[in-house]
Amino acid sequence: MAITVRIPTPLRKFTEGHDKVEVQGETIKAVLASLTAAHPGIGERICDENGAPKRFVNVYYKDEDIRFLDNVDTKVEDGTEVSIVPAIAGGR
Amino acid sequence: MMLPSGSAYDRIAGPLLAACDDDRVVIAASGSPALAFAAAAAPLKKKLTVVVPDKTLPEHLDLLGRYAVEVVRVPGELEKTHAVASTIEGTLLVSPKKPELARAAFSSSLGAELVEMIDDDGEKTVLVSPLNGGELLFGVADAFVAAGRPVETVGTVRCEQAEVSVQDGVVRGSSAPKGATRVVCVLDPEAYETRIELARKEGILVGMGSAAAARVARDEASEGARVISIVVDAGDRYFSVDRKFGGSREHHGNHGSNSDAPQEVHGGA
Amino acid sequence: MARLRSVEPEGAEVWAKLEFLNPGGSVKDRPALNLIQAAEKSGELRPGMSIIDSTSGNTGVALALYGAARGYEVTLVMPENVSSARKSMLSTFGAKIIYSDPMDGSDGAIELVRKIVEEQPGRYFYTNQYNNEANWRAHHDGTAEEIIEALGDRITHFVAGIGTSGTVMGTGRRLRAFRDDIEVIGVEPDDEFHGLEGLKYIETSIRPGIYDRSVLTRTFFCPTDAGWDSAEALVRDEGLLVGHSAGAVVHAAKTIAEEALAAGKKPVVVAVLPDHASRYVEVRES
Numbered sequence: 001m002a003i004t005v006r007i008p009t010p011l012r013k014f015t016e017g018h019d020k021v022e023v024q025g026e027t028i029k030a031v032l033a034s035l036t037a038a039h040p041g042i043g044e045r046i047c048d049e050n051g052a053p054k055r056f057v058n059v060y061y062k063d064e065d066i067r068f069l070d071n072v073d074t075k076v077e078d079g080t081e082v083s084i085v086p087a088i089a090g091g092r
Numbered sequence: 093m094m095l096p097s098g099s100a101y102d103r104i105a106g107p108l109l110a111a112c113d114d115d116r117v118v119i120a121a122s123g124s125p126a127l128a129f130a131a132a133a134a135p136l137k138k139k140l141t142v143v144v145p146d147k148t149l150p151e152h153l154d155l156l157g158r159y160a161v162e163v164v165r166v167p168g169e170l171e172k173t174h175a176v177a178s179t180i181e182g183t184l185l186v187s188p189k190k191p192e193l194a195r196a197a198f199s200s201s202l203g204a205e206l207v208e209m210i211d212d213d214g215e216k217t218v219l220v221s222p223l224n225g226g227e228l229l230f231g232v233a234d235a236f237v238a239a240g241r242p243v244e245t246v247g248t249v250r251c252e253q254a255e256v257s258v259q260d261g262v263v264r265g266s267s268a269p270k271g272a273t274r275v276v277c278v279l280d281p282e283a284y285e286t287r288i289e290l291a292r293k294e295g296i297l298v299g300m301g302s303a304a305a306a307r308v309a310r311d312e313a314s315e316g317a318r319v320i321s322i323v324v325d326a327g328d329r330y331f332s333v334d335r336k337f338g339g340s341r342e343h344h345g346n347h348g349s350n351s352d353a354p355q356e357v358h359g360g361a
Numbered sequence: 362m363a364r365l366r367s368v369e370p371e372g373a374e375v376w377a378k379l380e381f382l383n384p385g386g387s388v389k390d391r392p393a394l395n396l397i398q399a400a401e402k403s404g405e406l407r408p409g410m411s412i413i414d415s416t417s418g419n420t421g422v423a424l425a426l427y428g429a430a431r432g433y434e435v436t437l438v439m440p441e442n443v444s445s446a447r448k449s450m451l452s453t454f455g456a457k458i459i460y461s462d463p464m465d466g467s468d469g470a471i472e473l474v475r476k477i478v479e480e481q482p483g484r485y486f487y488t489n490q491y492n493n494e495a496n497w498r499a500h501h502d503g504t505a506e507e508i509i510e511a512l513g514d515r516i517t518h519f520v521a522g523i524g525t526s527g528t529v530m531g532t533g534r535r536l537r538a539f540r541d542d543i544e545v546i547g548v549e550p551d552d553e554f555h556g557l558e559g560l561k562y563i564e565t566s567i568r569p570g571i572y573d574r575s576v577l578t579r580t581f582f583c584p585t586d587a588g589w590d591s592a593e594a595l596v597r598d599e600g601l602l603v604g605h606s607a608g609a610v611v612h613a614a615k616t617i618a619e620e621a622l623a624a625g626k627k628p629v630v631v632a633v634l635p636d637h638a639s640r641y642v643e644v645r646e647s
Contacts, residue, residue, distance in 0.1 A: 008464050010553035010565065019464065045554045056556020056585050056605075058442075085442055085463055087556050096379070096600070098386075098639065134600030135367075151446070151642045158638060160597040292455040295430030296384075328386055329639050331449040338452070 003031050003076055006083040007042075014042040028059060029072035031082055046084060056087045099325035100228060101128035104197035108185055109136050116182030118143065120173035123152045124299070124325040125186070125194075130159035143177040143187075145170045151329050170225075188225050195231035202228070203235025206320060216242040220309040221322035222301030223247025223275060228324065244273070246312065248304040251277040278304035284337040286310075287327065297327035362511050362631070367598035368591075368611055373618035374515075374629045377611065378508065381603065381637035385423040388504075388635040392527050393423030395499035396488045397431060406486040411436045413478060413485040415461070415470035418447055419559065419636055420490055420525075425454035436485065438474045440466060446642050468567050491525050492570030500531025508532065508631055509539055516543055517626065520581070520614045521633040522560045522606045523547040526572040528633055533576045544578045548606075548613045551582040556589070559606040559635055581617065583609040591615075592638070604641060607634035 002022050007015050015021050023038060025031035029051055036043030046057050052072050053059050059066045060083040066074050076082065095102035105128040109117060119129050120143040133140035140161040144153070145168060156163055166176045174189040186194045210217055217236060221229045229245050236243035280300065287303035290296045298306065302323040309321030365375045380388035400406035411434040412424055421437040428435035435456040442463035451458060459477070461470040471491070478487045490496045508516065519536050521529040526547065533545035553562040560583075563572065585605075592608025595601045614632035621628035 006464060008554070009466055009468070010555075010562075045552065054556070054585070055589065083464070086466070086554060087558075095382075097602070098637070131600040131602065134596065134598060151639075154642050155602065155639055158596055158602055159600065288453060288455075291426075291453045292429050295426040295428075295454065297426070297450070297453060326386065326639075327453075328450055329642065331446045331453075331642075334449040334453055335445075338449070 001026050001076070001078050003078075004081045005031065005035055006081060008084055008086060010086070011042055011045060011084065014039045014045075026075060027072065028061060028066055028074045028076060028082065031076060032059075032072070053084075058085045058087050059083070060085060095128075097124070097128045097131035098329065099124035099128055100198075100202060100322065101125040101325075102131070103201040104194055105129045105132035106136070107201070108193055108197055109133060109138050109140075112138070112183055112185055114183035115139055117141070118177050118180045118182045118184045120144075120170075120177035120184070120187035122148045122170055122173075124329075126156055127152065127159075127329075129186075130156055130161045134160060139182070141177075141180050141182060143173040143180070145173055149330065149332055151332055155329065186227075191225045191227040194225075194227040195234065198228050198231025199234040199238070202322075203232040206232060207235050207239045207241060210241070210318075210320075212239075212241065214242070215318055216244055218244045218246060218309075218312050218317045218319045219322065220246045220248065220305045220312060220319060222305050222324055223249050224301070228322065232322070246308060247273070247275045248278050248301070248308050249275060250283070250300075250304070251279045276308045278307060280333075281337060282307060284333060287330075287333070288338075291327070296323075298323050299325045299327045299330045300333055301325075302327070362508070363599075363601075365595075365599060365611065365614075365632075367594070368615045370615070370619045370622055372622050372627060375611075375614050375618055376512065376629070376631045377601070378504070378631060378633045379601075380633060380635050383423075385419075385426045386637055386640065387419035387423065388528060388633060389419040389423040390426075391499040391503050392490055392496040392525070393420055393488075394427050395495045396490060396493055397424075397427055397433075399493075399495035399498075400486055400488070406433070408432070410434075410486050411457070411484060412488060413438070413474060414488040414490060415439065415467065415474040416490075418443065418640065420488075421447075421451055421456065422454075422640075424488065425451050425456040428456070429454045436477075438470045438477070440470055444641065447640070467561075471567055490527065491567070494571060496525055496527035497531030497534070497571050500528050501535045502531075504528065504633070505532040505535030505539075508536070512629060512631065514540065515629045516540075516631055517628045518544045518546060518614070518617055518621065518630040520546045520548060520610055520617060520630060522557075522610050522635060523549050523563060523572070523580075524559045524561050524606075526561075526563075526569045528635075530571055530573060530576050532633070537576070544617075545576060546579045546581050546613060546617060547577045548581045548583055548610050550588075550609070551584045556585040557583065557605050557609045558641070559604065560609060581613040583612055587612045596638070601634070602638040603634050604636045604638055607636065610634060 023034040146165045174187040283304035286307040313319040383390035413436040415438045440463040441460035461473040529547045553565040588609030591612035
C-alpha cells in the first residue's frame with residue numbers, strides 16, 4: 001500500500017525539502033504513523049498524543065477533509081494521495 | 093460591524109440583560125438578535141438559553157454555537173419558539189409574543205439617538221427597516237412620537253414569507269404607533285440585487301433584510317421624503333445567500349495543482 | 362477599547378482594542394484605505410487600474426470594500442484553501458480572485474502576485490502591504506493616537522500580532538516616541554507550521570520590508586493551542602467572538618501582565634484584537 005503524502009512548505013525541513021513523500025498504510029492513522037517513523041520531528045507538529053491530527057491541521061484524502069470521512073480511520077487505497085494542510089486561511 | 097456582535101440588537105441586549113434580576117434568562121429569537129444576546133450574556137454572567145427556529149441560517153447557528161449559551165432549536169417558523177421558550181426555566185425576556193421590552197429598549201437607545209440627529213423642522217421622517225416583530229421599527233418610531241416629531245414607518249417583509257400576519261399596522265400582536273404604517277413586500281432576488289449593488293458601489297455589505305429595506309428606502313427617497321433606512325446587521329454573516337442567489341461561482345480543481353497556471357474566477361451575480 | 366477583566370491578573374489592567382469594529386470588520390481597514398489614498402496621491406494608482414495584492418483574508422476584504430467604494434477593480438491572490446465564506450464575501454464586493462497553491466501558503470501567493478504584476482506593467486497597482494510604508498503609517502497616525510487618547514500616560518505595554526508587522530511597527534513607533542519606556546511586544550507563532558491565521562513566523566517567512574526588529578522590545582512566541590484556548594475563553598467569559606490571532610495576542614498580553622506584576626510593576630497592557638470569528642464561519646457545502 002504505497003500512499004503519496006503531500007507536505008506543506010513549513011514541514012519540508014523534515015522531508016529533506018521534498019514536497020511529496022511515499023509511505024505505507026491502509027488507514028490515515030497508519031499513514032501518519034509511518035510518516036512520523038520515517039521523518040522524525042514531523043509527527044509532533046501534526047498529531048496530538050493520540051496520533052490524531054491537531055485541531056489546526058487539516059488532512060485531506062482525495063481532496064476531502066477526513067473529518068467528513070471516517071477521520072483517522074478513513075481507509076486509503078494504494079496509489080492515492082493524502083495532503084496535510086495547515087488550517088490557515090479559512091476553515092477550522 | 094460597528095457593534096460588538098454586529099447588529100442593532102447589541103444596543104438592547106446588554107441593557108435588558110443587566111436590568112433582569114434573574115441569572116437564568118431565556119430568549120426566543122433568530123439570527124442577529126440571538127447573537128447579540130449571546131454576546132452580551134457572557135460578561136454579565138447570565139445563563140442564557142436561546143430558542144431559535146430551525147430555519148435559522150447555518151452561519152448564524154455556527155456563530156451561536158460558539159458562545160457559551162444553550163441553544164434550543166424548534167421546528168417551524170419564529171412564532172413557534174415562544175411556546176417552547178415559555179416552558180424553559182428562567183425569565184423569558186424577549187420572544188415574538190413578548191416584544192414590549194425590546195421595543196422600549198430600542199426607543200430609548202437607537203430611537204432617542206436618531207431623534208437627536210434629525211432637525212426639528214416639522215417635516216415628516218420616514219423610517220424604513222425590516223419589520224421582523226416590529227420591536228425595532230416601532231420602538232424607534234415611539235421615540236419620534238414621544239418627541240412630537242411627525243413620523244411614518246415602512247416595514248419590509250420577504251414576499252416569500254407572506255404568511256407573516258400584518259393587518260392594520262399590527263404585527264405579531266405589536267401595534268405600530270399612530271401615524272401611517274405601511275408594509276412593503278420585497279422578493280428575495282430583489283433584496284439580493286440591492287445587497288450586491290450596495291457592496292459594489294458603496295463598499296457596504298449588509299444582510300438580506302437590510303438590503304430589502306434599503307431598496308424600499310431608495311424608492312421612498314425618490315419621492316422627496318426624508319428617509320432613514322436602518323441597516324440592522326452586518327452582511328458578512330449571510331454568505332449562504334450568495335450561494336443561493338448569486339449563481340455558481342464555486343471553483344474546484346486547482347487544489348494542489350501547479351500554481352504557475354492560476355485559474356481566474358470572476359465574481360459576478 | 363474594552364477592559365478584559367476576565368484575563369487580568371489582580372493589580373494589572375488589560376485593555377483590548379477591538380479592531381473588528383471597523384467597517385470592513387478587521388484591523389486591515391486602516392492600512393487598506395491608507396495604501397489606496399497614498400497611491401492616489403502619488404499617482405501610482407489611477408482610474409482604470411486594478412488594485413492587486415496577495416492576502417489570505419482581511420486585507421482582501423478591506424481592499425475589496427474600499428476599492429468598490431472608490432470605483433477600482435480589485436484583484437486578490439490567495440491560497441486556494443481559503444474558506445468558501447471568504448471567497449463568497451470577496452465576490453460579493455466584486456473582487457476578482459486568483460488562487461495560488463495552498464501547499465505554498467501565503468508566501469506562495471506573494472510570489473504569484475509579483476509574477477502577475479511583472480507580466481502586465483501598468484495594468485495593476487500592487488499595494489505591496491508587506492513593503493509599503495503607508496501600511497504602518499496608518500497605525501502610526503491612527504491606532505496609536507487613539508490609544509494615547511484613551512489611556513494617555515498610563516499605558517506600560519503594547520501587544521500586537523505580526524503578520525505584515527504594520528500594526529506593531531506603526532503603533533509601536535508612535536507610542537515609543539510618546540513615552541520611551543513603553544514596551545512594544547510583537548506576537549509570532551512559536552513554529553512555522555501553525556494555526557494562528559494572520560500571524561507570521563518571521564524567521565522562515567519572506568521577511569516584510571517594513572519589519573524593523575528595533576521597534577520591538579520583545580517578541581512573544583505563542584503556541585497555536587494557547588491562542589485557540591485563549592480565543593475560546595474570550596467568548597465564554599467576555600462574549601467576544603474573535604479570531605485565533607486575537608486569542609494569541611490576548612494570551613501574550615495576559616502572560617506579559619503576569620510577568621510585570623511578578624517584577625513588582627503595575628502593568629497597563631493594550632492588546633490589539635484584529636478581527637471577529639464571523640470571518641471564519643464555514644458551512645459545509647451540501
